[in-house]
Amino acid sequence: MKWWGWGRADTAFHHDDKPALRPLLLDRLGVDIDIPAAAPPDVADLHIAPPRRPEPLTSALAAATRLSDDPVERLVHGTGKSLRELVDLRAGRLGRLPDLVVHPGDEAETAAVLRLALDHDAVVIPFGGGSNISGSLRPPDDEQRPVISIDLDRMNRVTSIDTESGLAVIEAGALGPELEEQLNAAGWTLGHFPDSFKHSTLGGWIATRSSGMQSDTYGDIAAMVLAVRVVTPHGLLETRPLPGTSTGPSVLQMILGSEGRLGVITEATVRIRPLPQRRVVLGYLYPSWEAGLRATAAITRGEARPAFVRLADAEETTFSLSLRTGGPGLAEKLLDGYVRKVRRQDPAQVCLGLVGFEGTPAAVRRDQRLVASAVKAAGGFPIGAGAGAVYDRKKFDTPYIRDFLLSRGVHADVSETGAPWSRLPGLYAEVMTAFHAGLAASGARGSVMCHLSHTDPVGACLYFTFAVVPAEDGDLHDYDVVKSAVQQAFVDGGGTLSHHHAVGTEHARWLSEDVSPAGAGLIGALFAGIDPAAQLNPGKIVP
Missing domain, CATH: 1.10.45 (Vanillyl-alcohol Oxidase; Chain A, domain 4)
Structure with missing residues (x-):
């Protein structure tokens, strides 16, 4: 994970082969992306304060586990990937960094680290993959005690699989690709695929109540986890993987979403499923957001069991289409003509829906028929597997676009909420109104778009992506006005402050x-x- 942005240092978003993107961003933001971007900062130019490492504590930790005070490692472990943190890092505002980074190899070493920290009046912050965007990793700026970042990257194994019960025991430091590779080799999957999949861990998912792209069927991480082992100040907390219990307030639920404030998660027992025999993602177009909402609700509450259902509003649909490589081909031109002349629909209002199907070939065919019926009833129509194939290829790459925009002075971020179906249309409209009011109050230029995902018979998630062009480069005031307006609209409108990105400090x-x-x-x-x-x-x- 690069210290100044998202993901791998050798991976970045490029617009050269996407001719529709530049005019779209010129229109929405007034930003010309052909202008050379600001170069990434050089770590050698940063002032990284020396670590506070009292000798008795440092020697004891070095004897107990692997230990590092390397400046770059401290920098990487000291921040997540919230927009605020990235803007501060690029401006050289590093804040309070961890003094030491430890890499325990097992639960016993983890317990030893925590005990030493407690005994020496030090602070412990668990580190998963460093991809959190809610300020859950950064030490308080005024923290005077030694700060220890505890990284479980050596604890990354699937230790057992119970094929009869469909359960797996997995160490908390396993990254998404690591645990899926091990499960897949035995014919199983966890089915948890958040945007951060490549750069986040099982322990991080549990600590932030994460939700993956296929939570519609697989459930969020809270539904997947049946038991945990946690090193706490009062000893080892261990729950058991049972189908149900009546044992007072749920200890397991207390750990879920606790963001490291109750201890260090070392292991979890999770539900797993056999790898699906077939997977396909199909695209559908709707004449409006309202029509797409009707279809999505009908699909979710109907007999079909798709892996996921996703609906983009008109603004996000246009943005998604602008990311296609090359100019519009024959298929796109024919589709545009069909929408205008045959369907008599406004292409500027059309909304893209994606539905993922998994299972046996017979189950996939059945679900496709049921979904097609719901789409048709709402005035939509199918557009085949092309859009779905692009989504499956690029689904973990979207965060790189934020770095691309940030290097051009644009503050792009996401805020997501969840609400019942009855509240979703009104909440969507209220958030859009709040965004534009916040934008007007700040005097900045910006844009917002939204998609609906993580569907459930009760409701769904509204996932807003917005961009603000600040009056002064690196100044977060305009962003804060807009972000606050959006978040306030969530809770005022009956939604949650975050569907799956945690609380943190943000x-x-x-x-x-x-x-x-x-x-x-x-x-x-x-x-x-x-x-x-x-x-x-x-x-x-x-x-």
């Missing part, structure tokens, strides 16, 4: 409005009871 001020002041107080009391000295990732979720 969303903490809306927690009481989401779960009630009493609920936020309950969470705070739990943290204080387990960790009265605030040595476990302090300042996250609740101050």
Whole structure:
């Protein structure tokens, strides 16, 4: 993971072969992406403060596990990938970095590290893959105690598979590709594929209540995890993988979404499924957002069991089409003519839907028929597998576009929420209104688009992607005005502050409005009871 942006240092987004993108961004943002981008910062130009590493603690940690105080490793482990963190890093505002990075090889070493930290009045912050975008990794700027980043990258194995029960035991440091490779070799899959899949870990997913792109069928991480092992200040917390229990408040649910504030997750037992025999992703076009919502709700509540259902609004549909390589081919021109002349629909209002189908060939064919019926009833029509194939190829690459825009002075980010079906149309409109009001108040130029995903019979996620061109490069004021307007519209409109990106520090001020002041107080009391000295990732979720 590169320290100044998303993903691998040798991977980046390029627009040279996407001729439709430049005019679109000129129109929406007034930004010419043909102008040379700012060069990535050189780590040699940064002032990285020396670590605070008291000798008794450092020697004890070195004897217990692998230890590093390398400046670049401390930098990588000191921040996530929120827009605020990336803007600060590129401006040389590094904030408080970890003093030491440890890499325990097993649970016993993890427990030893935590005990040493507690005994020496140090702070421990668990590190998964470093991809969090809600400020869940950064130490408080005013933290005076030694800060230890604990990275479980050596603990990355699938240790057992129970084929009769469909369960697997997996170490918490396993990255998405690592655990899927091991499961796939035995004919199984976890089915959890967030945007950050390549750069996030099982432990990180649990700590942030992650949701993957196919949660419609596989469920989010909370539905997948049946048991955990967690090193805590009070010893090893261990729950058992049972189909149901009546044992008071759920200890497992307390760990889910706890962002390292209750301990270090070392292992989880998860539900797994056999690898599907067939997978195909088909595209559909709807005459409007409202028509697409009707179809998506009908599909979700119907008899079909697709792997996922996704609907882009007109703005995101246009943006997605602008990312195609080369100019519009014959197929695109024929489709445009069909929409205009045969369907009598406005191409500027058309919305793209994607539906993923998995299972046996017979089950896939059945679900395709059921989905086609719901699409037709809403006035939509199928466009084949081309758009779906592109989505499957590029689904983990979208975050690189943010780096591309940031290097051209554009602050792009995402905010997502969830709500019942009855609230989704109104909430979508309210958030759009709030965004444009925030943009007007800031005086900046910007754009917003949205897709619906993570469907459930009760409701779904609205995932907003927005961009702001700040008045001054590197100044987050305009972004903050717009982001706050969007987040406030979520909770005012009956949605959640975040569907699956966690609370961290970015969303903490809306927690009481989401779960009630009493609920936020309950969470705070739990943290204080387990960790009265605030040595476990302090300042996250609740101050």
